[in-house]
Amino acid sequence: MDARMMLVDDEEMIREAVELFLQAEGVDIVTASSGDECLGHLEKGFCGVILMDVMMPEMNGWDTIRKIVENGLYEGNLIVMLTAMDAPDNKMNGIQEYVTDYLTKPFNPDQLLEAIHYYFSLLAAAETADGE
Amino acid sequence: MGNSNIVVIGVSTGGPIALKRLFAELPPLDAAIVIVLHIPPGMDYKIARGLDAVASMPVALAEDGEYLRSGHVYFAPGGFHLKLEGNSRIFLEAGPRVNFVQPSVDVAMKSLQKPLKRGRLIGVILTGMGKDGAEGIRHIKQLGGSTIAQDQESSAIYGMPKAAFETGAVDFVYPPNKISKKLVELLSC
Numbered sequence: 001m002d003a004r005m006m007l008v009d010d011e012e013m014i015r016e017a018v019e020l021f022l023q024a025e026g027v028d029i030v031t032a033s034s035g036d037e038c039l040g041h042l043e044k045g046f047c048g049v050i051l052m053d054v055m056m057p058e059m060n061g062w063d064t065i066r067k068i069v070e071n072g073l074y075e076g077n078l079i080v081m082l083t084a085m086d087a088p089d090n091k092m093n094g095i096q097e098y099v100t101d102y103l104t105k106p107f108n109p110d111q112l113l114e115a116i117h118y119y120f121s122l123l124a125a126a127e128t129a130d131g132e
Numbered sequence: 133m134g135n136s137n138i139v140v141i142g143v144s145t146g147g148p149i150a151l152k153r154l155f156a157e158l159p160p161l162d163a164a165i166v167i168v169l170h171i172p173p174g175m176d177y178k179i180a181r182g183l184d185a186v187a188s189m190p191v192a193l194a195e196d197g198e199y200l201r202s203g204h205v206y207f208a209p210g211g212f213h214l215k216l217e218g219n220s221r222i223f224l225e226a227g228p229r230v231n232f233v234q235p236s237v238d239v240a241m242k243s244l245q246k247p248l249k250r251g252r253l254i255g256v257i258l259t260g261m262g263k264d265g266a267e268g269i270r271h272i273k274q275l276g277g278s279t280i281a282q283d284q285e286s287s288a289i290y291g292m293p294k295a296a297f298e299t300g301a302v303d304f305v306y307p308p309n310k311i312s313k314k315l316v317e318l319l320s321c
Contacts, residue, residue, distance in 0.1 A: 075174055081145075088145075088261050088289060093232040096261055097170045097210065099145045102288045115149055122148065122182040 004048035004120060005029045008038040008064065009082070010056040014105070018051070018082075025113060035064030042073040049119045054083040062091045065098050074098060078119050082107060136202045137163035137252040137319055138219060138244065142237025142268065144170040144260025146288025148179050150308050151258070155187040155205075157312035161319050163254070164200035165189070166208065166216065168237045170260065173210035180207040196224040208235040215243035219251065231264035237292075241268025246275045253277030254318060256311060257302075259287040263295035273301035278318050280304045280311055 005027050009015050015031045022029050030046065032038040034056060054061040061081060068074050080101040081088070092099065101115055139161070143150060147169045171179060177193055184191035187205060194206040194214055199221050208214040212224040213235050230236035241255055255272035257265045259282055269279045279302045281293040286307035296302050304314055 069172075074172065078175065078178075087291070092145075092261050094229075096144050096233055097172045100148060100175075102145050102261075118149060118152060118182070121185075122178045 004123075005051060005116065006032060006038065006041055006046055006048065007051045007082075008032045008035065008056075008061070009051075009053040010034060011053075014053070018107075021109065022116075027116065035059030035061070035067065038064055039067055039071065039073065042068060042077070043071075047076040048078075048123065049116055050077055050079045051082050051116075052079055054081055054085060054088070060091075062095060065095050069095065069098060076123070078123060080115065080119065136200060136220070137161075137254070138200065138216070139163050139165045139254045139256065139315060139319075140216075140237075140241050140244070140268070140272070141165065141167045141256040141258065142241065142260075142265035142292065143167070143258035144233070144262070144264065144289070144292060146259035147171075148182065150282065150286070150288070151179075151183055152186055153308035154258070154312050155183055155189075155191075157309045158188060159316065160188050160203050161315060162202055163252070163315075163319055164202055165205045166194070166200075166214065166222075166240060167191075167205065168208045168214060168235050168240045170233045170235070170264070171208075171210045176207065176210040183207070194222045194224065196222065198222045208240065210235070213239040215239060217243070219245055219247060219253075231262055233262070233264055237265035238268045241265065242271045244272060244275060244277075252319065254280070254315065256280045256282075256315075257293050257296040258282045258308065258311075259289055260292035261289045262291050265292050266295040266299050269296040270299045270301045273299075273303075278303050280306065280314060282311065283307050 191205040
């Protein structure tokens with residue numbers, strides 16, 4: 001099966017912790033340490049749920065989403081922000097439509113699993129429908 | 133002017149899960165339900181399909197020119213604003229973003245008119261960033277309708293519900309499962 005989840009976070013410890021947790025739950029996951037790396041995975045055909053950090057050096061999460069949309073790479077994906085910030089700032093203006101969910105770190109494991117399994121089901125149902 | 137009950141639900145980030153929780157608890161209602169979720173084209177039908185799987189009422193993307201039917205859920209497609217003409221017919225309209233978004237909750241809610249006789253209006257604002265829907269809630273209240281906002285604790289982003297609450301026009305504040313119960317109660321009296 002192709003990777004269905006991409007974790008984008010500049011902090012290695014977070015990437016490892018989330019990756020281990022989700023792999024143990026049977027989630028097929030790839031990681032990216034920057035917005036550029038995320039775009040690279042998408043250009044190579046990644047399709048699935050993108051779990052995106054907000055505060056990253058160089059290109060932050062919001063700017064990465066803008067690039068994803070500008071470059072026509074959004075189709076077939078669904079974006080969930082994973083952030084240490086309590087509330088987003090107005091940098092999110094204009095891209096709300098592309099941010100399906102917003103989870104705060106430290107994340108609640110049950111909440112994260114409920115969310116991503118539901119999002120997987122939305123994408124899987126759509127694939128089935130597309131193939132009809 | 134339509135005589136049926138209308139519920140307009142406005143929601144943004146965190147919306148698919150909040151809607152799932154709300155609709156999983158909601159029995160069929162004597163009302164047409166319109167959902168305006170900030171969503172891009174291409175993702176809209178996926179969310180609608182997911183909601184249809186958990187809801188007791190049929191959920192489908194709203195179509196231009198379609199007449200509202202009680203017991204049905206209409207999901208605003210991405211890339212358009214949705215308006216209700218005469219509280220009974222759906223119009224999809226291109227045009228500039230409002231409150232940075234399209235579809236905009238304010239556009240949909242502010243298109244509602246005062247029901248002539250029967251027909252109850254209810255506005256609901258769920259999780260999301262910004263203030264879209266706040267003016268719409270005030271409008272629904274002015275028309276004599278009922279208004280509900282999601283509580284802070286259950287909101288992924290307590291922006292839109294807070295902005296609605298701060299207008300002073302919100303009647304009830306609840307998490308999604310209790311909003312379901314309140315809708316049943318409001319529509320049975």
